[in-house]
Structure formats: C-alpha cells, structure tokens
Amino acid sequence: MMTASLRIRGARVTLGGHEALAGVDLDVTGGTTVAVLGPSGSGKSTLLRAVAGLQPLDAGEIALEGRSLAGVPPHKRGVGLMFQDDALFPHRDVAANVAFGLRMQGVDGDDARARVAELLELVGLPGREQRRIESLSGGERKRVALARALAPRPRVLLLDEPLGALDRPLHDRLVTELGDLFAAIGQTAVYVTHDVAEAFALGARVAVMRDGRIVQAAPPEDLWARPADAWVARFLGLANVTEDGASATVVRPEGVSFRPDADGDAVVGGTRRDGPLVLLSARYDDGREIVSADTGLTPPAAGTRVAVEIDPAAVVQIPAAGF
Incomplete structure (x- = not known):
C-alpha cells in the first residue's frame, strides 16, 4: 500500500464572506488515521475538500510526503475519497464500480480484474463482482465504496462522514472493521465525523475543529484526560x-x-x-x-x-x- 505523510500549514478558505478555514495546521503521519471531529459548520468538510483539490486555498499550503499540492489537479494528487452518500453508479455492477478509478489510471484487463478481486476480498465481499448495486444492503454498499476508493492505491484516503446514514449496530460493526483494515494495510487516512465515539475509535489522533480552526489535536486518551478548554x-x-x-x-x-x-x-x-x-x-x-x-x-x-x-x-x- 502506498502511503504518505500529509502536512497542512496555515490553510485559509473564505466562502460567502465567512472564513470556513481560519489558518489550519495539521500533520498526519504516514500509515496512520487522524479523525477530524467537530460540529456542523466547523470547517471539517471544507478541509477535506481542500486536501482533495476540490476547494482551492486562499492562503496556506498542503503537502504530501513533503511535496506541495499547489496547482496539482484532483485526479493527480493520489487521494482517495469516500463520502456519506457512497456515490456508486447504480447502472454498473460491483466490479465496474470498484474498477472506476483503475480505468482513470489506464489499468484494465487482467490487472484490473485481479485488483478488483483483491479489494473485494479485503472488504469482505469476495465473489460479488457481478452483483448489481441495487441488490446490495447498506453495509455492502459501504464496502463497495471503500473498495473503489482504495483500488487506485491512494497515498491518502479521505472519508467524509461515510457511516453517518447507517443504523447503529451496522455503524458500530463497520467502525471496528474500518479500524482493523486501516491498521492492517497501513493506510494514511483522514476521517471526518461529528461523532465523538467514532473519532475516538478510529483516530490515532483526533483533531477537534471549531469555527474554522483546530482547537486541539491529540491522541484520544490525552484529549479525554485533558481537553483544551x-x-x-x-x-x-x-x-x-x-x-x-x-x-x-x-x-x-x-x-x-x-x-x-x-x-x-x-x-x-x-x-x-x-x-x-x-x-x-x-x-x-x-x-x-x-x-x-x-x-x-x-x-x-x-x-x-x-x-x-x-x-x-x-x-x-x-x-x-x-x-
């Protein structure tokens, strides 16, 4: 698995006259997960979009493995994305959905089929290549979306409230599975959530956002033991x-x-x-x-x-x- 350290310095974004990001600094060590935690409107998703290249910065810098991403288009950043709505293609089967990013990289044929099979095995859906999306359960759709995000071997995986719409038992089971999977493959990940338990379960470090700023970033136990204010x-x-x-x-x-x-x-x-x-x-x-x-x-x-x-x-x- 290709992973990379992520460094954000002084990130600022103004949207509609409001400072959505007000000078954010954040470090994500390669192979670890940082959970970005905060209430609605705190700037979590804007930060994720900025890393992905979907939202330009007004000031500051974002770098992967020490190389600035300024001017690098989203499809060349080596970033994988997973959102709450999954954004799967309903008219394509599981294999075609997982292989979407591979096709964008020019990978097809036997190489693509082997990678799809590998990812479906990894997320617990072996042999489901020909299943149609509408026939899948909510948990299965999440696994397909995760496999698609991981298929191009992203250097960093960005997840924006991916489990927010699930019922609690399924949500809790997938949180455990995600944590185990990221640890097993050594994936660098930034996980955005408003759920404290979710952030504590997944993040080696948790960055708490408020009004466009990170007000505290620490391991979960340190955050609970001594909150900043x-x-x-x-x-x-x-x-x-x-x-x-x-x-x-x-x-x-x-x-x-x-x-x-x-x-x-x-x-x-x-x-x-x-x-x-x-x-x-x-x-x-x-x-x-x-x-x-x-x-x-x-x-x-x-x-x-x-x-x-x-x-x-x-x-x-x-x-x-x-x-």
Whole structure:
C-alpha cells in the first residue's frame, strides 16, 4: 500500500464572506488515521475538500510526503475519497464500480480484474463482482465504496462522514472493521465525523475543529484526560464542567461513584444505559448536578439518596475559553 505523510500549514478558505478555514495546521503521519471531529459548520468538510483539490486555498499550503499540492489537479494528487452518500453508479455492477478509478489510471484487463478481486476480498465481499448495486444492503454498499476508493492505491484516503446514514449496530460493526483494515494495510487516512465515539475509535489522533480552526489535536486518551478548554470538554461529552472566571474544573465521570447512603448529600435523578455502561446524574442538596459512569451490575436507581465519591485523579483544571 502506498502511503504518505500529509502536512497542512496555515490553510485559509473564505466562502460567502465567512472564513470556513481560519489558518489550519495539521500533520498526519504516514500509515496512520487522524479523525477530524467537530460540529456542523466547523470547517471539517471544507478541509477535506481542500486536501482533495476540490476547494482551492486562499492562503496556506498542503503537502504530501513533503511535496506541495499547489496547482496539482484532483485526479493527480493520489487521494482517495469516500463520502456519506457512497456515490456508486447504480447502472454498473460491483466490479465496474470498484474498477472506476483503475480505468482513470489506464489499468484494465487482467490487472484490473485481479485488483478488483483483491479489494473485494479485503472488504469482505469476495465473489460479488457481478452483483448489481441495487441488490446490495447498506453495509455492502459501504464496502463497495471503500473498495473503489482504495483500488487506485491512494497515498491518502479521505472519508467524509461515510457511516453517518447507517443504523447503529451496522455503524458500530463497520467502525471496528474500518479500524482493523486501516491498521492492517497501513493506510494514511483522514476521517471526518461529528461523532465523538467514532473519532475516538478510529483516530490515532483526533483533531477537534471549531469555527474554522483546530482547537486541539491529540491522541484520544490525552484529549479525554485533558481537553483544551471548557468548550472542548463539553463537546466531547464531559458533563461535569464548572467554570469560574478564566478557569474551569472538569471531573471525569468514570472517576465519580454514587454509594447508596440515607445520609448522603445527593439524590440520583436520571439514568441512561449505553450497553454495559450506565450514566447516572445526581443532584446535590444545594442544586448542583454531577454525572457518574457506572459499570456495576446494580447501579443505584432514580430517587436513591447517595454519597458522592470523587477520585482526585479524575479532576483536572483547564481554561474556560480557548481562542
């Protein structure tokens, strides 16, 4: 697999008078995946389009393996693309869809057929060359779209919310499969998403975007342990954030436990199960709320009075605001 390091420096794009990219710097080491995470309108897709050559930069530079992509057309960048809508050709069979990029490179005949078979095996669809697109399930279509993006051996693969339209069980299964596949083939990838769990599962590093800027880029564990500011903490799903002037205190929910106690200082309110994890919220007698992540077999029920215990290692001080 051909892979390459990606370097972005000072990338700026203005669209309709709005600065969609406001000086983005990002590095992607060859053979690794960086997840670009942020809310709608933060600039994630614009950044991906700029790397692909579909959106020109107003300023800054994008380089693959140290070579600037300025002036290089999209089809000569060595970039593979996978989008949420798949963009498969319904009138062509699976083999023709996967081979599309190969034909653009002038690869055909036995070489193209061998590469198509190799990719279908890789994505778990061996022998499906003659299947029509409309006969495939949603998960199978995603696999065909991935095979098509990988077929020309891209130096970097760009994925823009590719799993966003799938039901949760299929989505979660494909996230695991994507992570395993990228690791196995050593593919350099940039994965755009608004889903925190997806970004943490796939990214060796996660770059959080807000208002056209990358506000923090770090491995998932570091990002969760020490978010850059209160906005990042809340976006990641950390509910126990208390601001006090220019600083904020974050209490990680896995470091909070509720112990049933008739003389306790809080009462459990809402409970929400997510597989083996139960998120519990409790209200102190003074009105403050705190959230705990519980993996026990019998978490306290709503209405239970509890003593709140906090592991000091779960408490971190961060700035209240970033830029």
